Amino acid sequence: MDFWSRLIGGSRSSTKTPRTTTPVERLTAFKKTCNSLQQIWRSSGSPSREAAANLHTRHCIDRLNHVLSDESRGPAPHPCLSYASTSQIFVTVTKLALTYQDEVIIGSAAVFFNTLIDAEIEGIVDNRVFSRALVDLVKRANVNSEDVESRLVELLFGVANNIRLQPRILPAWFFPNRSQLPEEEGSGRIEERQFEGATRKDDFPLFYLLVDYVHREGRAGDFARTGLLYLIETAKQSKELERWLIESDLATLMATGLGALYSQLSRHVPSPFAHGEMPTIIALSDHIPVPTLLEPPTGSDFESFLSYLLFWQDTIDHCPSAEVNDTLLDHFQVLFLQQLLYPSLLESSDVKGGSTAAVLTYLYRILDAIDQPQLVHRILHYLLASPTEKEPVVEVRSDRVRKHMSMSRRKSLEMLAAFAGEEENPSPSLFNLVDLILLSIKSKNEDTLVATLRLVAILLRRHHSFAGSLIKTNDPALDGRRTVGALNAEMQQLLSLATTISDDPSIHESYESYAKDATAVLESRLFIPSPRSSLLDGPADQPLEVRTDDAVFTAVISRLERFFSNSVMTNLALTDVITSLASSNLVSLDGWLLVHPSNYQYQKSAAKEESPSEPKESSGDEPNPDDPVAAIKESLLEPTWSENSVPPVLKVLKKLVDQIETWRQEIPDFDILIAARRELLHSGDTLMESRAPTRPPTRPPTRPSSRAPLSRVRSDQERSVSRGRTTEIIYDARLQSPGPSNRESTPASSPHRQTPSQPRPPQMADNVRRWMAKPYHVEESGELRPAPENGNGLGEEAGDQEPQAEVLPNFVTLGHILTNVVILYEFILELCAIVQVRSTLFEEAVYQ
Template sequence: MFGALGGLLSQDGASRLLRWPRAEHFRQVATQNPRSVSTTAKNIPALPSDEPHWIQDLSMEFWNRLIGGSGSASSAVNKQPPPRHWQSLLHSWRNSREFDPSSQDHLRGYIKRLNELLVEEEKSSSPLCMNFCYEQQVFIALSKIGQAGSPGVIKECIAAFSTLIDNEDEEFLAQESFSQSLIGFLRKTGQKSHRSFEGEYVELLFSIAQKIRLSRDILPAWFTTRADEEGGRGYEGLCPQQKFAGITNKDDFPLFYLLIDYVHHEGRVGDFARTGLLYIIEAASTSGDLEKWIVESDLATLMASGLGALYSQLSRKLVVDYPTADPPTILVLSDCSSCPLAFGAESSTSEDFQTHLETFLSYLIFWQDVLEHCRSTEVKQTLLDHFQVLFLQQLLYPSLLESSDLDGGSSVAVLTYVRVVLDTLEHPDIIHLILSYLMALPDETKAASAPSSPSVAKRRKSLDLLNKVTEMDDKPSPDLFNLVDLVLTSLKSKSQQTVSATLKLISTILRKHHPYSISTLLKVIPVAADAQLRTLGAHNKEMELFFSLVGDISEDGDVSESYGEHLKDVLSLLESHPCSMKVLALKNSAFAGGAEDAREPENPKVRDMYTHTVHPNDPLLRSVVDLLKSFFSNTVETNLTLTAVIVDLATCSFMRPEGWLLFDPTSYEFDDSDDERDGDEWDQLEDVENELTSIMGDSDEQAYRRKEKKRAKDLKRANRQPRWTNTPPILQAIEDLVSQVQAYRRAIPDLDDKLSERKRAFQFTDELNDALLSSPLPQPTPPTRTSVLDSISAKNLMRPSSAHTPIVRSRQPSGGSGHSTPAPNSLVPTRSTISTPSPAHGISPSVGLARSPESPFNHHMLETTQRRIRVLRPGQAILHLPPPPEGESREGSVTGIETPPTMGDFVRVGGDFTLSHLLTNIMVLREFVLELGALVQVRASLFGDLRFA
């Protein structure tokens, strides 16, 4: 033991300490009778006073450990409180110089040792050190030491305060003196914000807020209201603008403002600050004074301003791009190239943009969490009012209004930001506020709800006055130009980036917030409850049509497994749709005999939904049909989002697909001869039944038989396949695309072979990914940053899924909120939703395809990427393929077609594209038709879209 102590000292200090008589006597007594050590020690002389102070402290520590008997730290502390150590700390502090590194190091060592003693004592049952700290109020001196200390001293003081707060026996947080000392320390050190202790500093703030949440009785020690001019009476004397901004009372609740300073920070610091503030707002529901104080404070102004500041950091011009090192495989197999960056534009894959977007979304989710956990209606309404004025009216809508398709990316940026916001949020109140404002919908909920407190009434009045002032300034409002106008305009853009960003936004609104698209994005026609449904025969004929179209697109045999995968995906989409939840709940409760107990949706828009269909002259529908006409020349990403919009439009249970996607039942035509023949047969059967009834009388069995025969008659009539005259616009566009594929097949003799090779290429990608992911020898690879936008655009991208499913759209069903502030990384899913990565060997699947000797790329990739297809004017060849490179086969070249094409062979698409691009888009079309067939079948069984009579 003495040897270990000597190792901690210098040679001179150790020798002097060990020559001390007390030490030698100690050694002898401890060897003979350890129990008599404590008694004998009283008669042993003390250490000479001329020894250095640190040696005296160390010897006292050695003495304390020795008299503990076992030598353990915990038992020694139990016998000896730390007054000696505390006096040494105070002595060192009084004699230290503020900017002297040596003095600050000594202070840091003393405070660290004090904290170690307190932590070690937690294992014992006799908290002498903690009692000493409580009785002597050591936190007062700690606060003063930390306020003037170096970053290292501040960090140790934070650790000591955290230890005192975590103690459950002594109620430090309930003491006003403790709160005042700690707040003084926090205010002063917060001004010195340093990276070395910033994390611990915010965690200390979070610990206090957490304790307040768990024990509301300690709130008075940290929050006090003052009935002076700066408090309650002062608020009434403010002008409307000042009332809306709120008053600042930092002396009433300093902890509140200390947390607000960090809520907009990135990473762990921001997470702890936001969660701590969330706990305080949650505590307002049990304290009327705190609730009133928060409503009248500038909390809502600070939160909305912080959100606006983070939004302003996002790039005004954006180019949505994908990593060049690991692009999605489907884009590799098409004419995908990085868009050139215009002046001032930023790529969505850049590190700075991803950081800013993650921070903005984290703060946005914090807003949602506050609304979710806040039980105070007054606080919630105050926050929403400020969100509308300071964020929607002053930032988001002006950026929407100023966006342009000609400046190189501002329309793409604002459309993407609106989509990300709507795709991230789930809370019905904030979603209703955003979409009602941006789409210029009347806000009935705000008009119907009366303020429940005088403070909210005053805030609402100030809001109305501010809106009147804004209208007097002749500033544009959504009544003149709103989000719908921007969407419909952007769909006609010549920029594929703008069109793709617009379609993604439409898909998000239709999939997650379909009620808000009625009478805004969509012109609809209400459908009566007793409207005629499609018959079973019509359904069977439509399914035959879909499968025949798939066969005309690609002759690759069995599609059962691929179709089965689409059935699963579509079922998930339909069941998770917000409108479907109400219909399915009513249906299930009706079966259970309790339809009146079905849960009402939280969103009033969903409650007010009615059965409808798309108007034939709807502008959005016309734009979608126009984009379908140029399907093969569109970018693959545009086609994927386009097909997603069509599927999302048909997934709502209140949306009838008849008239725009499927044939209208009112236009069914049947063969008259079949009707007459069936009618004669049933009439003869009825005559026989009537004669038997007149002779033998009517019985229950005969009545049952007549009922069954009537059902069989109705079922047979329902199974008749009608003739169709007016083809729906979407289905007509798909049939035209299939005709184009047949024209390409006539012009390119090896088209089917190329399609089979493309299918095998996707299959090989899937098999390679599975092999790499299951490799038993993983190799470390440098971490790559995952794009936040990937998590959302991935739902509109397709990836290889199985051997029989070369392309499957990857979607995520919209579920409940369930967001948690301290987990911003949950916003960044893995890249496997876009293209399955290969962490085992650190290579991209697309790169692996090109390098593998067995890769199907080696058979056709070079030729398909160099053979270009371009539609020429009438009188010329339908396709023009430039000569292949030297050494390559000319098989498939149609530059020398001898038979002139007919007018029906001309394919009206714009631009030119490679054969590889054509093959990929044909496969996209094939999977899209299969998905539509699966959607129609699942809808019929889930929603009862058919009639059997």
Template sequence: MDFWSRILAHTPLSGSSSRDAARDPVRRRHRFEKEYSQLLQTWRTSSNLARDIDAAENIEIRLQEMTNILADESRRPLPHPCISFSAAKEIYVPIAKIATTSYNEWIIKEAVLFFATLIESEEEAFVENDAFSASLTNLLVRITGANSIRLGSDTEIRVVELAFNITTKIRLEPHILPAWFKSHHAESAGHEEQFRDQREKFAGKTQKQDFPLFYLLMDYIHHEGKTGDFARTGLLYIIESASSSVALEQWIVESDLSTLMATGLGALYSQLSRKLVIDHPPQDLPPVLALSDYQHPTSTFEIVSSCSPDFQLHLETFLSHLLFWQDVLNHCRSTEVKSTLLEHFQVIFLQQLLYPSLLESSDVDGGSSVAVLTYLRRILESLDHPDMINLILHYLLALPDEAAPSRAPIEPAISAARKRKSMDLATMMATKADPSYTPLLFNLVDLIHSSLKSRNQQTVCVTLQLLAAILKRHHRYAIITLLRTEAVLGSNSHRTRGAHEQEVEYLTTLAASIGGQDNFDQIYESILKDTTSRLEGHPCSLKLVAPKVSTNNHKLPAIPDSLPGAPRDVPPHTLSPEDPLLNTMLDLLDCFFVNPVETNLSLTETIIDLAVCGYVNIEGWLLRHPNRYVYDADGDESSSPLPDPTSPSFDETEKLRAMAECRRRPQWQPSTLPRMLSTLNALADQVASFRGSIPRFDDLLQQRREAFQTADTAVPNQQPLRASSKTVTSIPDRTSLDGSRPASPVRPTGIEGFAQRLLSELGTPSRSGSPKGRKEMNRSTSGSSGMLGGYGLNTPSVPPKEFSVNPETPNRSGHAARSFSPDGPSHGSRDSPVASQMAAFAAIDQSILARRVGLPPREVEPIPLNFEKASRDGNETSAQIDDGLAKHDGESQHPAAVEREALGPEAEQEARETVELPPRSETATPPVQKVASVSHVITNVIVLQSFLLELASLVQVRAGMFSEVRFA
């Protein structure tokens, strides 16, 4: 080789030299050792890395180079001399010392990456090596301790991720646990037990040296993001590994894991506001509330709004930690560890925090009842672990304790540790116990009953939501505490086919009597699907809707409860008509139209949840009881002569006779109706009264329905207040009576549509969809849905005579809309007569909606809106509203006057020529009577109609799903 060849062979400009050095194991090790030597030399020559910036930067570069070499080598084929050198020389020991004493975040970060690379190499058994585990443990403890520097979020994530990777390997390979967990309890028991302070022993301070990795993860379980996720999952892996190590299981029982978790949960609960008001952001206010008398509640420094970002963050943090409790119990395979956790959960959180907050709550101090009831509802909605649910409801509902079932034999040492832990907990809490804080004196049942009778509507609303959550998710706890139930024996308590059809028709007739022009067949079909899913998803209905098991199939699993005192399977039962909770809800239903919309939505939701369970019989409290059926004498077929019993056709004749008997419809007598149906009938009569006393009631009702539809289309992601309320805000497009849609599906706005209908009735030309005019639209108040024929539910325009649903309700007759002539004046101009009239009529519309009305008496004199023609020119008619329109206005200036002032003098003059408003009445509504705006009443009317359809679908679906109807 000549001189130039030698020069070129050793020049660093050669592109292949670095790759060759990486491929050559000898050269790679030589480079690695050189970097390590320079790192040690820099560390030894520097007296203080925290102040020597150059030395710290040099060490960081050397650590980074060494980590890159190890990572590259682990991806190459054997041999791996650098990894072997690291294990043989134990270079991780000085590297850990350098990082702990540097107080430099960059060096700490590179050291963590160096250790992570060694572990990921899965060679030389680093995770099983005691020296490696000791060095890494010391590094992690020192850099996260109180005297360490504050680490950045990125470095903190890498530290916790490294600890998580170790727990993952412990979970997969339990034999490496002794390298990370060393119990010193047996060694020090004889020397230090007698001198150890009992409080210090309970706190577990002397056990941190046994398993530092465990406590490192405990410190980060409350963090957000990846840091908290790694810490919580790693801790779950350690607890899961306790099932394969008796020593670890005993250590966890005696450690302060349960204490730290319970006190941490209590601390997060204590951070929640003691006083709360339920509110919605103004920009996200649901349409059903925006179109009502909803007013944003006042929040102060002490009274927090539920839509506050800070409150939402605190609540989500608390619930996430509660779910972590649930995850721990799900991963825990040790009965003693699980029992210790649950015991601390009950004593520290339930008895010391949650129950006292419920006991001390009040609805007169700014919303403390609203707060604690909301928190309890969110807790019950978030959890599904049967032991935690049983512990909460068993204590708060004051259920009787039962003897604990016999357990499998347990390791004596673990059992003794469990007893010592229980005694320590009892001693610790003895000084904090208050004999007056016991559910035996005042429990959750008492709180719910008293809160439902509160004058604070928000308290009533959140109580109904809590009750609905218990009925929906934990119904078996409600039937023995909250509800007064009766046993059901035999199938004679089920309704007959004729009575079933009669009651379904009754509910749909009530819904149809409210009126509307939408496709109710399609709406009802959607409600039927939702109801079916709701019934199938109820926890009590699993055994009823699941396929019948055969001899080759396994039985359904039993309810997985391990704690004593939990209610078992729900028996067939019915709700007593005298149940106090039911009658309290019916009292609220009596004032339906003046209730807040949120209260009505929660009320109807709870009533539906009362009847969803497959084991509850709805006859007697929701529907008529079969024992009270009364039939017409002329339709009695039992008096017909019976065939000879010995004849071959006797059995068949008897079956036909029984089937015909079940097809008969009982007399519809008010005395046989339960209070639920009577109340619904009274509400339908009140709607008829509103229709007769409120001008243009049907038009305003249709406008409101279209407004909900428009809002739902404009905001597709808008969440309704409850799942079934989507029928209130989600209404399909209307179709013409002949079943065809117009060629140009342009829907006018609510105001424009109202103006067109009003001008049509006044004889004024209205805007049409095309120059040729529009088709005549005949409308009817009741019977607009025609027939719910897809389900065999006849809802004719005239209700059946047996139901007598306000037969004097006036029907709206259709009016032909005059076509607009192309030669006429332009309607698009702001100064045109029609445009000004539309604005004036919109003001009249708003004046009607703003009126304050109360619940109508039994007989209400209608207040008609009469129109009389005055001329034949473009500004045709002069209408006068009857003086009775102003009888409900006693609080403020006529809203139409305010609107006309904004329209200007010309439009105001046109409005006066067209529609003359009566003078303002000075008669005010009596203060003892609840009043609400017409707009609020109309929204509640639509909610009622949706509720009636839901009840009809519930009765219909239950009949088929649970075989509740007798056909013979």
């Protein structure tokens, strides 16, 4: 072996100290180093030798780590590890590290303890002296380095992991005062001071050290949160630990810690568009800086709060004790929801620069982040002032009725109720989240409006089992399913609206893309309540029907009627609300998006008139009512319906499309403008070629097979482009002036035709920008009227950007209208895809 080592290592191997020593030699060297540390500790009172002792201590601990590391990787026996356990050298290491408060020594001491923990030697982790030395090191060490701090917290995590795997070592770390423990349940005798929720750090110091680091970011916070989860999970194997978790201030610390982080959040959300950059779809509109459309950059404070909230979610998921879980949730509701979150919503201000937009955005982010059923149920059950007959109801199982609660749990509830009753706080029974949403959705403050729509959308998308608490619903019909022919009629009506807006030859590719997205969304959102669940949210049999007279629904429809005058961000959030409602299997489409099946009118007589002219296959007998072919033919009949039966969403969409038809007659080359705007939105920051076509296109140009901008901007990953470049687009040389369109083709020799190599005339770009900035006045009813040519100065601005209507808030530009027309087109296609996919996935279209 030595021959091969010398051959491979070469001449360098002869200069190194051999690492392969016998166990006896290794133990001798280890004992010598331990004696040196003992000697340093005994003589550490001399100030003159402090610097030398500090350096000597570093070297000695490093040598211990080196020997233990080599030994732990080798085969047994491990004499040095056994000697470290019996000699308790770890006590000396802790004393020296705390004496010198040197971060290098503290870091080396952390490595030393970590090696002993990983070695799993008998008499180490289950030793109370070892636990006291480790706790003292972590508690009293004064460190500023994140790396050293994370090493110390990693020690706590390592111990928690060992306790989870070997619960028998718990007594070495958890030693409650036996005289303070309650007597056996049912005896009726219990010490009153047990239920004060007082801090009991001496009982379980390891637990409280982990709690101190739970809110931290980075590795230290990750180790602390995971270690604490391991300890809480161990409660299922220790009744004593479970009782201690209920009686201690764990729930109070966690709830007040979450509340403290929430209280530090700013009540003003900054704009997400930094340095003048924004998505193309926002840049090509009359942009008003609304910070709540995209994921707001709420900063490190909110990220810390969100991390702590996710820790709450993980704790409830991993806690095996129902009573500990209920104790945590009770404190969460009283100390966070009731004392902080709800008052912040109630006291928020809707004025310009107020806090309503911020607190609604925080609530939206909270509901978007969590998915733990019990936690979601507590939040929405409280804020929405549920339940009603069809709303979330908590079912208490027989093993959790009050008479079977432990004495600790009962007293904990009494103390929490007394604490909650000390102050009279407003209750959601008088003013709940629905009332706030209703006020905010009618707000004239754009920040508040967009934040409210985002909140409604996330409620309907992520937690649609509570849709019945947000929007009033009716019991479903006995059989609300429609025939295949009725579905075809509905689909043709929706698709005809889209093709009226833009006769795009690539509509099939666009629709296929939306159908794939709708399939993924509907499959992921399919809600099937379990009969064994303790929480039943939403209907369990058939989807509920939306009441069209509901105040929130009516407010959404009112905003939809002002679609073209809305800001782009409002429309993106508004369409997200409607598609989220449409994609819920707990909500029926009948009556608000599709015609109710009871209002269908079938022309059966016309079908019967055609039958006599055809030869009858039968022998003159009446047709068999059980004939499957006849039933299929009848199911394929497409019904009609009266104007009064048209659902409100479809009625508004028709009205908007009629307005587009009016503009098509009034505005020259309107179809080309729409097609060019769609092409620009789909291409992102890629500019179209600066040349005019030989002939004006008879159809809108095709777009690449990609997702629509409507879906792309809703996602969290958006590309931001500089606004100054996206507006420099030449649609056609004929559009250099806003005069009548020349329908004749431009000759090839025309000076208006530009080859790719020729520079673009500056006045052409100015004319197009001026044409896109043509103003339209917004009436109080939401209708748009053309403004006088020079009535407001719009179109006179120079520069590379489209003139903005935000200077005069009652005006919008033609460019803004075109962007909203494109959004409407994509929105209708998205609705079509959702209707078709859910009819198959949810079996809502059948053959009779």
